[in-house]
Amino acid sequence: MILIRADGAGYSHALIAALWEQSLEFSVGYPVTDAVRTAIARMPAWAWQVASNADGDLREHADVVEVTGLLDLSTWTGTRPDMRVVVRRELPHPGATLDAFEIRDGYRYQTFTTNTPRGQLGFLEARHRVHARVEDRIRTGKDTGLGHLPSRHQNINEVWVELALIAADLLALAQSMLLTSEPELHRAEPKTLRYRLLHTAARITRGQRKVFLRLAEHWPWALALAKAFTRLRQIPLPAYSQHHRPAPPPHEHGDTGPSAGPHRCPQPNSGDLKIISGRPNGLLKGQVRISP
Numbered sequence: 001m002i003l004i005r006a007d008g009a010g011y012s013h014a015l016i017a018a019l020w021e022q023s024l025e026f027s028v029g030y031p032v033t034d035a036v037r038t039a040i041a042r043m044p045a046w047a048w049q050v051a052s053n054a055d056g057d058l059r060e061h062a063d064v065v066e067v068t069g070l071l072d073l074s075t076w077t078g079t080r081p082d083m084r085v086v087v088r089r090e091l092p093h094p095g096a097t098l099d100a101f102e103i104r105d106g107y108r109y110q111t112f113t114t115n116t117p118r119g120q121l122g123f124l125e126a127r128h129r130v131h132a133r134v135e136d137r138i139r140t141g142k143d144t145g146l147g148h149l150p151s152r153h154q155n156i157n158e159v160w161v162e163l164a165l166i167a168a169d170l171l172a173l174a175q176s177m178l179l180t181s182e183p184e185l186h187r188a189e190p191k192t193l194r195y196r197l198l199h200t201a202a203r204i205t206r207g208q209r210k211v212f213l214r215l216a217e218h219w220p221w222a223l224a225l226a227k228a229f230t231r232l233r234q235i236p237l238p239a240y241s242q243h244h245r246p247a248p249p250p251h252e253h254g255d256t257g258p259s260a261g262p263h264r265c266p267q268p269n270s271g272d273l274k275i276i277s278g279r280p281n282g283l284l285k286g287q288v289r290i291s292p
Helices: 013-021 034-042 100-105 121-146 154-177 190-198 222-234
Strands: 003-006 025-030 049-052 058-066 084-090 108-114 202-207 210-216 273-275 284-291
Touching: 003 121, 013 025, 025 121, 034 084, 034 108, 049 121, 058 121, 084 121, 100 108, 108 121, 121 154, 121 190, 154 190, 154 222, 190 222, 210 222
Parallel strands: 003 025
Antiparallel strands: 025 108, 049 058, 058 084, 084 108, 202 210, 210 284, 273 284
């Protein structure tokens, strides 16, 4: 089953109807109307359940409750009887903007609607709240080129957008797969990654029939970058079938025809990360082999 999530800005009758016609599950932000506020005020204290985090732990000072039965959803129930409305309340963080109802009650309220027929309310609410990470990716996408289109010509802008999306994907994959041991870099913004890693001074050298990337000794994040390169080389490369086998390099010998069988790209050997200290010129610290 495919789940579609959106915040309150994406809520509309047309969206809900379109998702329903496609037999898709949805979890969409719902406006906190006067009817919702009235339903919240009528809800007894024992009906509220403790909210959960995305990892399953209980969320402190947060509760959830379903108010579907206290709302007039007659415009929906005729064709969409499974539509549910869930409310989350939470103590506001310092600086949060509250309306008059929330100021009087002391909680901040958020509402969403879903057609998922089963599951604990805490799980459904935590599942819905995970969509907030999309906003982070939109922001980072703007920082990697989506915020400014370079041309008045549509074709050029289309290529620009594709390249910007590739850049955003590469940064996200690098943070989730290569920088897990570096907490600051793992959650850093593109501007920070650009300064600390992507703009690192380096020198490509060759020796022992290998190619090395040497990093500047004085750079504080040189070791983190070297470890990221090593992690990258430890990821298994895809195998190619005999029908999609890439052309071999000039020095490769043996049968290269269709009967050669499956081909797998060369795998990295151990010792790809080398730390060099005490160099005479004092310029080099990290050395990473970048090709076999």
